[in-house]
Amino acid sequence: AAETDSPSGGRSGALTPGPAVAGHVQKIDVNPPKGTRDFPPEDMRLRNWLFDHFKEVSRLHGFEEVDFPVLESEALFTRKAGEEIKDQLYCFEDRGNRRVALRPELTPSLARLVIQKGKSVSLPLKWFTVGQCWRYERMTRGRRREHYQWNMDIIGVPGVMAEAELISSIVTLFKRIGITESDVGFKVSSRKVLQEVLKCYSVPENLFGKVCVIIDKIEKIPVDEIKRDLTAVGLTQEAVQELLQVLSVKSLAELEERLGSSGEAVADLKHLFSLAEKFGYSKWLQFDASVVRGLAYYTGIVFEGFDREGKLRAICGGGRYDHLFSTFGADDIAACGFGFGDAVIVELLKEKGLLPELGLQVDNIVCALDEDLQGCAAMVANILREKGQSVDLVLESKPLKWVFKRAARANAERLVLVGNSEWQRGMVGVKILSTGEQYEVKLDDLK
Numbered sequence: 001a002a003e004t005d006s007p008s009g010g011r012s013g014a015l016t017p018g019p020a021v022a023g024h025v026q027k028i029d030v031n032p033p034k035g036t037r038d039f040p041p042e043d044m045r046l047r048n049w050l051f052d053h054f055k056e057v058s059r060l061h062g063f064e065e066v067d068f069p070v071l072e073s074e075a076l077f078t079r080k081a082g083e084e085i086k087d088q089l090y091c092f093e094d095r096g097n098r099r100v101a102l103r104p105e106l107t108p109s110l111a112r113l114v115i116q117k118g119k120s121v122s123l124p125l126k127w128f129t130v131g132q133c134w135r136y137e138r139m140t141r142g143r144r145r146e147h148y149q150w151n152m153d154i155i156g157v158p159g160v161m162a163e164a165e166l167i168s169s170i171v172t173l174f175k176r177i178g179i180t181e182s183d184v185g186f187k188v189s190s191r192k193v194l195q196e197v198l199k200c201y202s203v204p205e206n207l208f209g210k211v212c213v214i215i216d217k218i219e220k221i222p223v224d225e226i227k228r229d230l231t232a233v234g235l236t237q238e239a240v241q242e243l244l245q246v247l248s249v250k251s252l253a254e255l256e257e258r259l260g261s262s263g264e265a266v267a268d269l270k271h272l273f274s275l276a277e278k279f280g281y282s283k284w285l286q287f288d289a290s291v292v293r294g295l296a297y298y299t300g301i302v303f304e305g306f307d308r309e310g311k312l313r314a315i316c317g318g319g320r321y322d323h324l325f326s327t328f329g330a331d332d333i334a335a336c337g338f339g340f341g342d343a344v345i346v347e348l349l350k351e352k353g354l355l356p357e358l359g360l361q362v363d364n365i366v367c368a369l370d371e372d373l374q375g376c377a378a379m380v381a382n383i384l385r386e387k388g389q390s391v392d393l394v395l396e397s398k399p400l401k402w403v404f405k406r407a408a409r410a411n412a413e414r415l416v417l418v419g420n421s422e423w424q425r426g427m428v429g430v431k432i433l434s435t436g437e438q439y440e441v442k443l444d445d446l447k
């Protein structure tokens with residue numbers, strides 16, 4: 001809207017509502033900021049349902065919950081590997097002139113806390129968290145700017161039993177919400193494949209992260225751009241060619257033929273696939289050499305959950321990051337973890353008709369039949385609440401028709417009516433809404 005002179009002489013525009021003009025207040029924009037979501041009750045019930053599963057699965061696997069500020073020092077995320085997550089950092093300078101950022105991921109915060117705890121914690125650590133993560137993306141792509149991620153991390157275990165345990169956690173989650181191996185799978189590879197190829201071509205170690213970030217785009221941008229970007233960071237044509245060929249390897253056997261049996265990449269992957277048999281989730285896994293994931297700090301096994309119909313983006317992803325700690329100036333600790341977002345999984349559940357029915361549920365509606373019985377109704381509500389019963393207490397005089405309608409909407413088990421004559425006899429009226437059964441009960445016997 002064009003800027004206009006408000007009567008008070010100030011200037012108001014579309015984003016800065018003008019001052020009230022003689023009883024008129026310009027209505028604020030009631031939508032949440034671009035790319036963000038509100039969670040009204042029905043959406044919050046679904047979110048809680050999902051997060052409760054995340055937390056229960058973490059508990060079943062013996063993980064401890066941790067949390068960190070959504071606001072972190074920008075320095076935690078300023079990796080120089082050309083990652084999208086860095087380009088879209090939601091960062092700013094605070095009033096203390098500190099460079100800060102809304103976290104785009106949770107792993108760096110977890111590493112920071114592990115370093116902070118130092119020797120006061122004993123390894124291995126099995127920590128999990130569910131937290132909101134942010135990115136600032138030009139809204140031209142209309143993508144969200146926030147999502148919640150479930151993370152599980154194992155700190156201090158160098159062997160692939162750790163990755164196997166993480167995948168077990170995700171399989172457990174999928175099973176709990178009705179997703180099977182016919183719906184989703186895990187593409188599994190190891191960045192040690194790339195590492196071994198790059199080593200053959202004497203590519204300096206410090207280019208590893210950049211190369212992985214470029215290759216992660218292999219299914220998103222034309223292969224000529226991939227080649228150009230790889231050449232630009234210093235790889236020879238030959239190295240580029242070999243890299244792209246090894247990424248198209250179709251099986252672990254073929255990979256072993258190409259890389260030999262003595263390398264760690266093949267050994268780790270064979271070990272992981274044998275462990276998958278023991279964990280009972282072999283059918284969920286497939287080797288896919290093209291999986292590298294887009295975070296620069298992965299160093300070993302990487303995996304991502306995908307929908308077999310190929311309609312959705314990756315459901316989750318993770319891997320080993322054995323050198324993240326040294327990038328923060330600390331001694332390295334072997335580590336691996338995954339992130340599981342709250343958006344793609346809901347799209348998958350919708351696709352599969354697996355969204356749970358989660359209506360509002362309250363045990364009792366308690367209602368005074370006369371204005372002067374409000375206090376008595378409060379006493380009844382208190383008695384029930386102390387017994388662990390949920391009560392929606394009617395807080396003002398309402399016609400019975402209104403009360404019944406609210407009881408139906410709240411899917412209430414029963415209606416407790418506080419009326420004068422009953423109250424005089426120490427009784428209250430009860431109506432079981434599912435059967436219509438109606439009776440009086442002594443206050444002391446209310447349960």
Ligand SMILES: OCc1cccc(Br)n1
Nearest residue numbers: 133134135144145146147
């Ligand atoms: O997965 C990348 C990402 C990071 C932060 C917020 C959103 Br939405 N997406």
